[in-house]
Amino acid sequence: MKQQTGVKLAYIFAVLNAAIIGFSFLFTKMALEYSGPLDTLTFRFAASFLVMSVPVAFGWVKLRYRGKPLYKVLLLATMYPLGFFTLQVFGLQHATSAEGGILYSFTPVVTMIIAAIFLKEATTVLQKLSIFLSVFGVVFIFIMKGSSIDLSNMAGILMLFLTCVAFAGYSVLARSLSKQFSPAEISYLMMAIGFIVFLAISLINHTAAGTLGNFFTPLASGTFVISALYLGVISSLVTTLTSTYILSKIEASKMSVFTNLATIVSIAAGALFLGEEVTVYHLIGSVLIIAGVLGANLFGRKKAAPKIASAARRKPDANVT
Template identity: 65%
Template sequence: MNSSGIKLAYLCAVLNALIIGFSFVFTKIALEFAEPLDTLTFRFAASFAVISIPVLLGRVRLNYRRKKLHKVLLLAILYPLGFFTLQSYGLKYATSSEGGILFAFTPILTVLLAFLFLKETTTLLQKLSICLSVSGVLFIFIMKGSRIDWSNMTGIILLFLSCLIMAGYNVLARRLLKSFSPAEMTYFILGIAFLSFLSVSLTGHAAAGTIDQLFSPLASGTFIVSILYLGIMSTLVTALSSNFALSRIEASKMSVFSNLSTIVSIIAGALLLGEEVRMYHIIGSALIIAGVMGTNLLGNKWEEQVLHRAKAG
């Protein structure tokens, strides 16, 4: 595997975290105009429409012949269908801070699943680096005064399951990307998600006689801008970038980049919402960055070199 491909994979992983970090702000804005399910419908409508353009023009070629599409269907059920459904209902019973705390554990779950199903191994230093990154996220939330209210067990369990599903997606996608290109996988997943959310949303509004409410948010330019960001950048681009990264680097290394989105959300909050950046934000961010770098730099070869130098000395 050439070094340029690896470098591009890491660039995609960082880009993924940057986009997701800003998505929290745009999601907050979109939800002021529409219900969560309707927002997801428009979000995936935008993403699927945009990716369909180069496919229809023949610029992106897809070949699903003799490929195991049922496995990609399982992937789509995991993410985005399962993830967003569990997350949405989980946040009904728990706070967004509790969601952020639990989501920080996704890299640890990914390491466990990657070891069980992909036989991916991580060194002790990499495991410690992942824990360091997670501790950075937890430090920020705890210093903000956030805590997990164990009386909200329904919400906590649902949010934990959403994290487990995200970890499962990272592992299964890593395996399937040996047979499918990132574009083929992304197109199929987005298509399934769009049709699923649209069907549920239309059925719900038709039963309630509120079809007009489904389309009324489109009268707002602010809502449209938010949906375009969420659909094109935070869904399509992140799906392509994460799938490309997973095709080049291990799931355990890729997953830890998700914690960088915490840093980006702090920056986005400061720039767009005027939120204050405190010292604990800076300390927690430093821990996250150190953990991400450690996970991806302190691999087997690095440890072997250290041991070799120690023996030579």
């Protein structure tokens, strides 16, 4: 019963994460009006690290790293947030955001392949078809908007595709580490590493450009502060904590397909807050995505019913005379 409750909670968190990530595109657009990509990442992870440091400092959250393979968490952090966001930032300098959206939708497929290799996760034919259906739903929306992949932007396209590999690698390794570390232990190290590395890169860039005095300028904007807090605390910290929990309960391939729900949320957010138009193809694509997510999680192999209880009923009690 407790295990079933944990799995249900994992699915609730997966939907919540998709909603949070969907709104993160809106807040990222707002933040980039006041700051560059690397500075935005620095303040984003500063917020997440500082907020989580409070309960750690007061002892409300216990972290126990002694005797645990910390190098594996460092490897995890190189994939996400370091690899993912670095590749994304520089990839989008050479490619369009639409191309980024199309390529990111392939994350569940890459995750399914990597999880099959390293975690021996098996998926049924219907699950595979469902995952591809969710990907097609995202690609369909972008194509109908007139977007496509320009092969002349190969450097950007390659880096954006590698973001899929980075996130898939993170999902697979995080599922493995969930048996040795708590969600808080993994998340705190990831936020700390992200903050330190992005802060160092940002300060080096400002020093080289002679603009170090402008480093804190974005904080004068309330819009930027709110955006950075959302991106850091909600979009980074909360989703990392919940993702680690989700991966301790369900397979990486099942969790990853939920990322495509973020496309639906971003469409709704754009319509509500930016006045963007919602068309028939948005609705069709959204239905395909939802159908794919449901199929990937409903069409798995049925687990064999435990035979212990029935065997116990057949076995005579040794104490009966």
